[in-house]
Amino acid sequence: MSRNIVLALDVGGTFIKTCVLEDGLPLQGTDMEFPALADRDRDTILDHFRSIFEAQYNLYQHRRADAVTDCRYQIGMAFPGPFDYRQGICLIRGLGKFEAIYGLNLVQAFRERWPVNSVGETGPLPEMEIRFENDARLFALGVSAEFPRERFIALTLGTGLGSAFIDSSRIMESGPGIPPNGWLYDQPYLDGRADDWFSRRGILMLAREAGIGEPGMDVKELAGEAREGNAAARGVFAEFGARLGELLQPYVDGFRPDFIMLGGQISKSHDLFGPALLDRLQNPSSPALAVRTSAHVLAYTFRGIARMFDQA
Template sequence: MKPKVVIALDVGGTFIKSGLVVDGELLQASCKQYPALADQDADVIIEQFISIFEDQYQFYTVTLGIAADCTWCIGLAFPGPFDYQQGICYIQGLSKYEALYGENIREVLYTRFKTIQHKERAKHLLQADIRFENDAKLFALGVSRLFPNERYISLTIGTGLGSAFIDHASLLNEGPGVPKDGWLYDKPFLESSIDDALSRRGILRLAEQMGALEKGMDVKELAEHARNGNSMSCKVFEEFGTRLAEMLKSYVVEYQPTRIVIGGQISKSIDLFGPALQTGLADSSIVIFTSENVSEFTLIGISRLFDNSLGLR
């Protein structure tokens, strides 16, 4: 049986992280990071994608085997808004990938491969199945490698809040306790939305309101102050953990997860907000799992897009 080789891209606004997943196993030596050209025109962005695909193709053929003996797949974790099934980008007003607005990325990539199919790598990649999915959902799917039989809610907290609801290593987009498409970001919370209140800007606004924010300070510096014993900074993270628990309570009651998974940049401060989060969810006896290896799990999650049992496209 031919090995299934997935060229996986975690497409971010600052960096693109890529790796090869061969028959479900991430090849650590193939993992690379590229500066994103998210503010460039469409041709430049697409050309970079093609270059990364070719780079990974070359890595495989040089170090692991013959390209013709593989089933090639290409998967991209992409921020939204995005029509993941059709492969159409709808990002606008976010200062990243706006040049791709309205483009069918899958068709654009195939068209580009056709123009260079005189090259062996392009000829093989032209036959690849190309799929897309939300980056937060793919992180959650990747984590299911650790907890294949569990039911959990996954959150990626950074510039915004991404979410996914997982049951026995499958994504749920509907059902008891599951918001439409598993997305929490746009749900009302406090005086705004979950995305606005429980994210980087939510923490910084909270710090400002509590008098803990100094000029030029970001979440990293705020956390350093808290770890150095600054009581006001500590209270900011405690309040953030309390608010996060308050938001999750109704979903925990209805969905009945065994675990909450937290990734993203804000997860690096779990030591500061985690105790209040755990206290707020004490009635459910739920386990909190955090990971800073979001991209690694995301790349593994991308490979699962090609798992027929998952029913994703």
């Protein structure tokens, strides 16, 4: 029986998380995690990716020895930006990660590194289609598998702000209420960009302004203090939620989503900032807007990688 196999990678600045997708679904027992080596030199980074592809491919061969003769193999990568996703060119610079591969066509670079055996054969790896996409978009595509006809905005709140606008399982890059490419991170907000304010560093900046930014404190600890009744900490999250609503208001008014889906580490504190977010987005002339959260961002991202190939 023919199977569609995707070697899926979620690439972060610290770790690369992977699994093998078989006919659109993660194959149990194929999850792996590798260090990103994002601060290394070009050859080290490229060879590391090659070794990950080989590890995934060999794992699938071992797990499905009865099926490897009739499979279509692909490689799908969720990669942080800035990145030319259509051409496969990394444009990250000044962020302390993957700078050594700036401007490089990764599809070509990967193909040049496929291993060759003693008789000059390279196996199936060079024949694989390779696709890249923004991690927030893939998270949103994964969510759309459960909400195939809905219109929604997906946000990932973590070290940075990721976003995607989805209509009937399609990524929307333009139209009413949609910023260019559907990306909110570079939209102006106050004295900077949205990414400066709606991220880990944004919350910690609010905490410092409130006089509770102790050295070593992270969002998790701040949330713990808020839940224990620290009024200043609770005020930080309320302010974060209100400001996020202020940022989103014109996009919600223009795009008119059925709901907003939140993912990422900061979304785990939705109980603290969600009420202020919803209060800011309330519109008496429109139906109440639902805000959902997901604790399964990675699973949705992998599912989105499979759907990326389905929509090609």
